[in-house]
Amino acid sequence: MSYQLYYWPSIQGRGEFVRLALEEAGAPYVDVARSDAPGAGVPALMRLLESTELPLPPFAPPVLRAETLLISQTATILEFIGAHHGLAPQEEAGRLAVQQLQLTLADWLAEVHDTHHPIASGQYYEEQKPEARRRAQDFRAHRLPKYLGYFERVIHQNPAGERYLYGGSLTYADLSLFQMVEGLRYAFPGAMAQLEPGHPRIVRAHAHVRERPRIAAYLASPRRLKFNAQGIFRHYPQLDTG
């Protein structure tokens, strides 16, 4: 199956969680808004978002097209990729467990976003800097340790061993945890340097994913966008601790 991924062309954002799964699956896909093929590019993304004829319109990107199926919401897209490419258990208990982990990662990601946009997602960071400083301080002091501690515990309590979040093989949730660590190291290098030594299982899980051949090849390719000051993970030194 060949896929079309619809996502903003200049940021990793939520689209990156989908890209990592497609890359690990070795699934061919077109990153539509980044393509210069006829009919592609950002206008194709906008047409999709504004269509009044879809049986179920998407609320926001990312959107994945898989033949006639159009799927949005990152976790739902990952559930689909996981089921079709061996990146999630097939049986119900395991499938639900990995979905549950992914939704907690999604909550964590939303809180990262709100460190620089605590008041209004439609306004600039510069319009909410004092509030961002307060929210980021709370994030570093309470929320970041809470989420790191949780996922450290998940890996530790995994009855199949400490290599993955769930069971004995890689799932899309492991790829997403990798991306969280990547982004947090970029956005909050000071806070992460302090916290990582206390969370060795997460650090190892991140390293395992980075070493997977397809992921390593992807990260070294031009398909991997760089973090920047427009994405969800942003490095504003005043929001980090030194």
Add this chain to the structure above:
Amino acid sequence: MSYQLYYWPSIQGRGEFVRLALEEAGAPYVDVARSDAPGAGVPALMRLLESTELPLPPFAPPVLRAETLLISQTATILEFIGAHHGLAPQEEAGRLAVQQLQLTLADWLAEVHDTHHPIASGQYYEEQKPEARRRAQDFRAHRLPKYLGYFERVIHQNPAGERYLYGGSLTYADLSLFQMVEGLRYAFPGAMAQLEPGHPRIVRAHAHVRERPRIAAYLASPRRLKFNAQGIFRHYPQLDTG
């Protein structure tokens, strides 16, 4: 199958989305933290959250126990209930579509929460009142109309007709949309009074759910907690518009 629901005993919160699905399904369940049976109550909830022996610990309530299965994350619990009680399509496309709708409802709910807690979920509202005022203003002006407009459009574009969000029969996402409207009317009566006339399909969908016999019986029962100033939906007049 008999269920145990683990959730805070004094608020509707995220647990309410699960309760509505269990009630509509006619599924027997124990609301553990609200039960005074031996071994139940809040201590039972705390033991579950703090257990270091679970194969997959929950991050936060609600948690549903279904025999040996322990499920957390509201949308994952609803996916399970939907599949086992006819509140979601069985085929993949429909199952994913309803999940996708639920995740957008979950994003909306998180934004409602942050109107009164824009800085720190662990601090009191009283410690973040000016920021809450700014965030609520943005919510009323931009985010609330955006979400309402989206779900209005979803109902309108449903090829099976305008009664449900997806397809031709009730799903757990319809129950959750009902709860969003209930909560928003409580928290933002002024803003909702202004916006509802422009979203007649959502108003009708809410009314349809309220009239379902099991839902009507539930709402009239003591099992339905009242909205209050500790929940996700809170009525602070200064955050609403008159």
